[in-house]
Amino acid sequence: MSSMQLTSLTYNTLLKMFSAEKRFDGRKLLEQRDFSVEYNVSNKAEGSARVRMGKTDVVVGVKLEVGTPYPDSMDKGNLMVSGDLLPLASPRFESGPPKFNAIELPRLVDRLVRESHVIDLKKLVITEGEKVWTVIIDIYPINDDGALIDAASIGAIAALLQTHIPELDENGRIDHDKKATKKLPLLENTLPLSITFYKLGDSLFVDPTREEEEAADGKIVWGLSNYKGKEHMIHSCQKGMEASMTSEDIQKMMKNLPKLYDDTLKKLKKFLK
Amino acid sequence: MKEFETKNNEEYEDMGSEPVSRTVVVPGEVVATGEDFLPGEGARREGSDVVASRYGLAEKIGRVVKIIPFSGAFIPRRNNVVIGRVSDIVHSGWIIDIDYAQNGFLPLMESPRFVNKNEMDQFLAIGDVVSAKIWSVSPKGIDLAMKGKGLGKLEGGFVFRVNPSRVPRIIGREGSMINLIKEKTGCNITIGQNGWVWVKGNDIDSELKVRKAIEFIAEKVLVSGLTEKMEKWFGENK
Amino acid sequence: MAFKRPDGRKLDEIRPMTAKIGIIPNADGSAMFTFGKTVAIAAVYGPRMLHPQHMQDPKSAILRVNYDLLSFSVADRKKPGPSRRSQEISKVTEWALSPALDLKDFPNTVIDVQVYILQADASTRVAGINAASMALAQAGIPMRDLVCAVAIGKMDKELVVDVDKDEEDFEDGEGATDIPLARFANSDEFTLLQLDGKIQPEVMNKAIALADKAMAKIYEVQKKALKEVHSE
Numbered sequence: 191m192s193s194m195q196l197t198s199l200t201y202n203t204l205l206k207m208f209s210a211e212k213r214f215d216g217r218k219l220l221e222q223r224d225f226s227v228e229y230n231v232s233n234k235a236e237g238s239a240r241v242r243m244g245k246t247d248v249v250v251g252v253k254l255e256v257g258t259p260y261p262d263s264m265d266k267g268n269l270m271v272s273g274d275l276l277p278l279a280s281p282r283f284e285s286g287p288p289k290f291n292a293i294e295l296p297r298l299v300d301r302l303v304r305e306s307h308v309i310d311l312k313k314l315v316i317t318e319g320e321k322v323w324t325v326i327i328d329i330y331p332i333n334d335d336g337a338l339i340d341a342a343s344i345g346a347i348a349a350l351l352q353t354h355i356p357e358l359d360e361n362g363r364i365d366h367d368k369k370a371t372k373k374l375p376l377l378e379n380t381l382p383l384s385i386t387f388y389k390l391g392d393s394l395f396v397d398p399t400r401e402e403e404e405a406a407d408g409k410i411v412w413g414l415s416n417y418k419g420k421e422h423m424i425h426s427c428q429k430g431m432e433a434s435m436t437s438e439d440i441q442k443m444m445k446n447l448p449k450l451y452d453d454t455l456k457k458l459k460k461f462l463k
Numbered sequence: 464m465k466e467f468e469t470k471n472n473e474e475y476e477d478m479g480s481e482p483v484s485r486t487v488v489v490p491g492e493v494v495a496t497g498e499d500f501l502p503g504e505g506a507r508r509e510g511s512d513v514v515a516s517r518y519g520l521a522e523k524i525g526r527v528v529k530i531i532p533f534s535g536a537f538i539p540r541r542n543n544v545v546i547g548r549v550s551d552i553v554h555s556g557w558i559i560d561i562d563y564a565q566n567g568f569l570p571l572m573e574s575p576r577f578v579n580k581n582e583m584d585q586f587l588a589i590g591d592v593v594s595a596k597i598w599s600v601s602p603k604g605i606d607l608a609m610k611g612k613g614l615g616k617l618e619g620g621f622v623f624r625v626n627p628s629r630v631p632r633i634i635g636r637e638g639s640m641i642n643l644i645k646e647k648t649g650c651n652i653t654i655g656q657n658g659w660v661w662v663k664g665n666d667i668d669s670e671l672k673v674r675k676a677i678e679f680i681a682e683k684v685l686v687s688g689l690t691e692k693m694e695k696w697f698g699e700n701k
Numbered sequence: 702m703a704f705k706r707p708d709g710r711k712l713d714e715i716r717p718m719t720a721k722i723g724i725i726p727n728a729d730g731s732a733m734f735t736f737g738k739t740v741a742i743a744a745v746y747g748p749r750m751l752h753p754q755h756m757q758d759p760k761s762a763i764l765r766v767n768y769d770l771l772s773f774s775v776a777d778r779k780k781p782g783p784s785r786r787s788q789e790i791s792k793v794t795e796w797a798l799s800p801a802l803d804l805k806d807f808p809n810t811v812i813d814v815q816v817y818i819l820q821a822d823a824s825t826r827v828a829g830i831n832a833a834s835m836a837l838a839q840a841g842i843p844m845r846d847l848v849c850a851v852a853i854g855k856m857d858k859e860l861v862v863d864v865d866k867d868e869e870d871f872e873d874g875e876g877a878t879d880i881p882l883a884r885f886a887n888s889d890e891f892t893l894l895q896l897d898g899k900i901q902p903e904v905m906n907k908a909i910a911l912a913d914k915a916m917a918k919i920y921e922v923q924k925k926a927l928k929e930v931h932s933e
Contacts, residue, residue: 366776487927
């Protein structure tokens with residue numbers, strides 16, 4: 191696959207196209223691709239999901255480990271979000287220490303999941319003050335055709351909803367042979383998702399293909415959920431890239447965020463059991 | 464009517480009544496047995512067998528057995544037209560990314576008009592796209608030339624990529640397929656042997672149609688009746 | 702008493718295999734291969750530019766393999782990042798595949814092969830080699846032959862074909878011996894040969910004979926995956 195960088199020709203064409211509200215695949219600027227979710231990517235994970243959105247393909251796995259609580263949260267379990275941009279997924283990803291995008295992606299999903307309180311960490315204590323469950327979410331893109339963060343957030347919540355707590359043996363260690371029956375304690379209606387807006391020239395758009403994403407001048411990732419019954423609660427935000435966002439941009443995003451979240455949720459619900 | 468492919472501007476002769484059989488083969492598979500058969504491109508002899516060295520369509524034309532690969536890296540040859548992106552400017556010319564493991568180099572003197580050393584980026588800046596011809600290929604690099612019809616800096620429109628092994632199919636026998644697309648869309652199209660395609664039309668919708676048509680053709684692997692299929696496609700996709 | 706395989710298979714029975722190519726659109730070639738519950742995916746990028754320049758070979762492309770397990774592919778989560786084990790497997794996989802490739806057409810370049818295990822139930826490196834072999838063919842790399850790989854096991858005194866995790870953990874008698882092998886599909890040239898356990902020379906020859914039979918079955922699966930995408 192080509193690793194040729196964006197040409198000024200394509201950039202200018204996309205600029206013109208976006209001003210005319212046109213995209214190569216026929217979508218509107220604020221229209222998201224359909225996606226599908228499969229489960230059981232790995233029978234060794236406590237929960238896992240695979241999201242295919244256009245040609246973007248991301249797998250997310252949840253593992254539980256017995257750990258010690260953090261000193262400032264002795265009555266709670268732990269959450270860690272990790273992963274890597276596997277060189278498998280794109281001619282742009284390299285082996286070796288993670289570059290910024292590889293570091294940012296898990297951190298954004300972490301912030302979203304953590305701030306939404308979707309995992310009831312207080313219910314993950316094994317022995318008060320000594321042993322707790324650590325929930326580890328690992329995110330791996332398999333094919334990058336844009337919008338990895340949004341696809342990853344869908345995969346994360348889908349995987350979490352499937353996750354079961356392993357059984358412990360008499361020594362307090364995980365017994366992988368015993369069938370796990372307890373589900374991970376979640377606020378099942380919270381459903382955290384990320385919606386990323388990109389900017390090219392003056393146009394805002396969502397769910398880019400890789401080509402569109404490489405042409406973008408600016409981006410801003412929003413994390414939302416239905417927090418304790420309050421719809422469209424924003425938990426996290428991170429602006430990236432060089433172009434600035436105007437207050438008009440922000441107003442436009444605030445106007446469209448709820449619908450984009452609802453549309454994604456509607457599509458996701460088809461795959462939730 | 465038998466469909467033949469053009470490859471690197473060579474044409475296969477219509478062998479008349481000689482049967483042309485094609486089967487999908489994997490590397491290492493025996494394609495023909497007997498000293499009568501000769502291994503062509505993508506095939507080799509092992510003992511009395513002709514064996515595939517590529518994954519593709521094994522084609523027997525008379526005694527020659529060759530493999531038409533389904534996919535493969537672009538191998539640059541002299542006179543290939545390529546489309547590339549200016550990736551750097553040095554004092555003696557421009558470095559052009561032609562989507563190959565080596566960069567192309569366009570010497571200063573190859574520019575169609577006189578360009579001052581200090582104004583090089585006014586003629587070709589980093590990120591600009593050119594169509595050029597390969598002048599020479601050597602371990603030191605690939606030299607490009609840009610004097611000639613249809614070559615030069617590309618302005619307007621956009622570029623996209625297909626697998627280089629599909630280029631002959633998109634061009635078609637004696638250009639029949641590419642001409643059909645041009646006719647149906649009214650667009651200017653340049654295809655590089657390196658898989659990059661440039662489209663420019665009067666409006667975005669025609670340009671988008673060209674891209675869709677070409678990507679449609681590129682996905683189809685078996686050749687038979689492709690021209691008819693595309694006539695039908697244009698009928699359905701107004 | 703003869704060894705009874707935990708999942709009830711016959712001694713020379715391979716787990717159900719599946720294979721599919723083209724699963725990663727961005728890659729030049731890609732494939733998935735499974736032995737029962739072991740799932741391997743492979744992507745090939747190249748030939749492409751190789752940096753730094755001193756690593757380039759002016760006579761040929763170099764093959765570079767990266768094998769690893771995804772964190773959640775195993776029961777005890779594997780921390781992200783290469784381990785000694787994955788580095789060793791990357792190297793033997795490279796040696797298993799490179800004799801089959803014709804790299805002289807692409808001097809000064811690199812062909813990158815990425816192999817990842819989504820779900821591990823033993824025989825991961827051989828599943829990876831089977832996937833990589835198909836991916837290399839799909840990428841259009843000139844090849845002498847496909848490469849087939851399987852793990853032969855010896856459970857106490859009994860030889861078995863296609864070792865699964867329960868068998869890998871077997872401890873009775875002489876315990877489990879794991880013998881991963883790779884061979885050219887159509888000729889008697891072994892390109893991967895590793896061993897871990899206890900085995901005597903005469904038995905080793907029997908293991909090789911078993912492997913030969915298994916390779917033929919694996920080759921059929923690989924061929925089918927490569928050919929079925931083109932049936933119209």
